[in-house]
Amino acid sequence: MARTALQDVLLTLVVSALLIWIMPMLIGTYTLTVLVIYGMLGLSLGLIWGFGGILCFGQAAFFGLGAYTYAIAAINIGESTLPMLLAVLVPAIFAALLGAMMFYGRLTDVYLGVITLVVTLILFKFVNSTAGPQYVIGKARLGGFNGIPGFQTLNVPGDPGAYIWGDPYYYVCAVALVIVFLLVTWLLRSSFGRIALGIRENEVRMGLMGYDVAARKTVMFAIGAAIAGLAGALFANWGEIVTPSLFSLGQSAEIIIWCIVGGLGTRIGPIIGAAGLAYLKFLLGQQSLIDNTLITGLILVLFVLFLPKGLAPAIAALFRAVFGRTRRKPDARRMRRARHG
Amino acid sequence: MAETVLETQGLTMRFGGVTASDNVNFKLKARELRCLIGPNGAGKSTFFKCVTGLLTPTEGHVFMRGQEVTGWHPHQIASLGVGIKTQTPNVLDALSVRENIWLAARRFHPVSEARDRSDEMIDRLALGSIARSSLGQLAHGERQRVELGLVAVADPWLVLLDEPAAGMSAQDVERMTAIIHDLTKTAAVVIVEHDMQFIRSIADTVTVFHQGAVLMEDHVDRVMSDAQVRAVYLGKKT
Ligand SMILES: Nc1ncnc2c1ncn2[C@@H]1O[C@H](COP(=O)(O)OP(=O)(O)OP(=O)(O)O)[C@@H](O)[C@H]1O
Ligand SMILES: [Mg+2]
Numbered sequence: 001m002a003r004t005a006l007q008d009v010l011l012t013l014v015v016s017a018l019l020i021w022i023m024p025m026l027i028g029t030y031t032l033t034v035l036v037i038y039g040m041l042g043l044s045l046g047l048i049w050g051f052g053g054i055l056c057f058g059q060a061a062f063f064g065l066g067a068y069t070y071a072i073a074a075i076n077i078g079e080s081t082l083p084m085l086l087a088v089l090v091p092a093i094f095a096a097l098l099g100a101m102m103f104y105g106r107l108t109d110v111y112l113g114v115i116t117l118v119v120t121l122i123l124f125k126f127v128n129s130t131a132g133p134q135y136v137i138g139k140a141r142l143g144g145f146n147g148i149p150g151f152q153t154l155n156v157p158g159d160p161g162a163y164i165w166g167d168p169y170y171y172v173c174a175v176a177l178v179i180v181f182l183l184v185t186w187l188l189r190s191s192f193g194r195i196a197l198g199i200r201e202n203e204v205r206m207g208l209m210g211y212d213v214a215a216r217k218t219v220m221f222a223i224g225a226a227i228a229g230l231a232g233a234l235f236a237n238w239g240e241i242v243t244p245s246l247f248s249l250g251q252s253a254e255i256i257i258w259c260i261v262g263g264l265g266t267r268i269g270p271i272i273g274a275a276g277l278a279y280l281k282f283l284l285g286q287q288s289l290i291d292n293t294l295i296t297g298l299i300l301v302l303f304v305l306f307l308p309k310g311l312a313p314a315i316a317a318l319f320r321a322v323f324g325r326t327r328r329k330p331d332a333r334r335m336r337r338a339r340h341g
Numbered sequence: 342m343a344e345t346v347l348e349t350q351g352l353t354m355r356f357g358g359v360t361a362s363d364n365v366n367f368k369l370k371a372r373e374l375r376c377l378i379g380p381n382g383a384g385k386s387t388f389f390k391c392v393t394g395l396l397t398p399t400e401g402h403v404f405m406r407g408q409e410v411t412g413w414h415p416h417q418i419a420s421l422g423v424g425i426k427t428q429t430p431n432v433l434d435a436l437s438v439r440e441n442i443w444l445a446a447r448r449f450h451p452v453s454e455a456r457d458r459s460d461e462m463i464d465r466l467a468l469g470s471i472a473r474s475s476l477g478q479l480a481h482g483e484r485q486r487v488e489l490g491l492v493a494v495a496d497p498w499l500v501l502l503d504e505p506a507a508g509m510s511a512q513d514v515e516r517m518t519a520i521i522h523d524l525t526k527t528a529a530v531v532i533v534e535h536d537m538q539f540i541r542s543i544a545d546t547v548t549v550f551h552q553g554a555v556l557m558e559d560h561v562d563r564v565m566s567d568a569q570v571r572a573v574y575l576g577k578k579t
Binding site (some may be wrong): 194204210213 | 371393395414415416419425427431432433434435436440443444445447448449452491495
């Protein structure tokens with residue numbers, strides 16, 4: 001860890017304050033808001049995959065679950081504070097149960113991928129088929145493929161009449177992302193995070209050290225789902241409707257691509273990947289010359305071939321190459337040649 | 342009489358038709374140093390894996406300090422205070438030497454104490470100059486040393502080492518011998534080895550495995566001069 005925790009926090013605050021201030025001059029806040037939300041969704045997978053070694057093919061399931069939980073709770077409760085909390089808790093609990101089943105069952109990575117994929121598919125199919133009037137939760141009709149519109153959107157806590165929308169909503173989402181980012185930073189610097197990294201590196205060794213790998217992976221998985229759920233709730237508020245497409249496999253695949261392109265094993269990479277690719281998709285959506293999934297696919301292939309570590313590590317390496325030499329300590333014991341074992 | 346820290350009764354492990362461990366009855370006392378020897382495929386590693394929970398034995402029982410631990414997971418066994426080094430290196434390649442050792446210490450100690458203990462261990466193993474290097478960059482002997490360090494830093498009372506000297510330089514082996522002697526002050530140690538010279542230098546009682554079963558168990562000198570043992574090692578019929 002090159003930077004101290006304080007430096008890390010300060011850097012995060014300064015950079016994000018600048019970005020939050022500058023970006024609205026370049027991109028409309030309505031679009032920007034969804035980019036921020038996708039950034040948070042990217043971060044949720046970036047955390048569990050990049051730092052926990054858990055490749056989840058169904059991160060969209062938690063995103064959708066968060067959005068639906070919010071919509072259903074908001075219709076039933078009205079005031080948005082509790083629904084927001086539920087939108088974080090429900091996906092987290094769902095993930096904890098699913099994760100416990102997978103990790104205590106000692107499934108290999110391939111089966112983990114398959115199961116998360118299938119669960120997403122099942123949720124998608126199920127929600128899609130709930131168009132009938134018999135599918136209600138409290139006052140909320142699930143609405144099947146039509147989705148759920150017309151729920152109470154985010155309000156100032158305690159004041160249901162004071163809606164937060166437009167520019168202020170952008171700031172709320174951006175600040176939420178910064179807070180989540182700082183929490184992730186703190187988590188990764190804590191013992192839990194360092195142990196998680198060890199588990200990513202070698203589960204057998206960590207088990208032999210006495211760490212309960214299954215329990216820790218379950219917790220990590222649930223934390224990822226909580227973040228995805230929060231992103232889902234924010235997305236529901238942004239779109240003012242939730243539809244089954246939130247659960248789609250296409251959405252899940254996109255999150256994985258964001259992480260690969262942005263840079264796995266970094267905190268900022270998946271956010272950049274998410275916002276960047278989502279913005280690109282938005283721009284491409286305004287023309288009809290080229291199909292935009294084709295472009296996304298092409299970008300993925302190009303990255304895998306030429307920049308397999310992703311954008312963030314590449315930029316960092318470039319930065320080091322340009323500025324690194326002057327900052328090196330004179331007494332550095334870096335004379336060892338790298339050997340392979 | 343010293344307490345028995347490890348005992349197996351009728352330990353048997355079958356892989357399909359292969360009986361890799363065959364009715365092994367094994368007893369180890371506190372602070373004892375025991376070497377396991379035997380030709381390739383004799384079942385030494387399989388025995389280790391059954392004891393450490395990496396494999397669940399087909400039949401038989403494992404006891405540690407009188408408690409039955411058969412079928413426990415490795416992390417539960419390690420949590421008792423058992424340090425384990427597998428035959429194939431098991432280290433955290435992308436992490437630094439310091440982080441590897443810190444993680445092992447952290448399991449049993451709070452953050453700052455874990456840091457002090459790992460610093461101490463790094464000094465003792467003379468790893469200071471490479472403490473920041475990631476394990477993936479290190480030479481084989483250094484990796485072995487780090488793995489021994491992360492076993493030792495947890496203060497185990499039972500240590501199981503599967504071929505710790507394999508592929509090490511003479512100097513590395515010497516350093517490791519010192520560490521193992523250190524360990525025996527507080528722990529019982531079981532070492533699987535092929536290197537006879539190393540065994541002579543360190544061992545007292547030796548257990549010989551052959552075709553999954555215990556062939557002989559005696560003082561190192563008598564084992565080395567035993568005709569049957571020599572025949573097994575040279576691959577002759579007895
Ligand atoms: N997972 C497995 N599946 C099938 N057979 C196995 C398995 N593990 C070990 N064996 C077999 O069990 C026997 C004992 O193997 P083991 O690895 O315990 O020997 P060893 O004494 O450690 O040998 P070495 O000195 O080469 O390390 C061998 O015949 C081996 O092929
Ligand atoms: Mg072996």
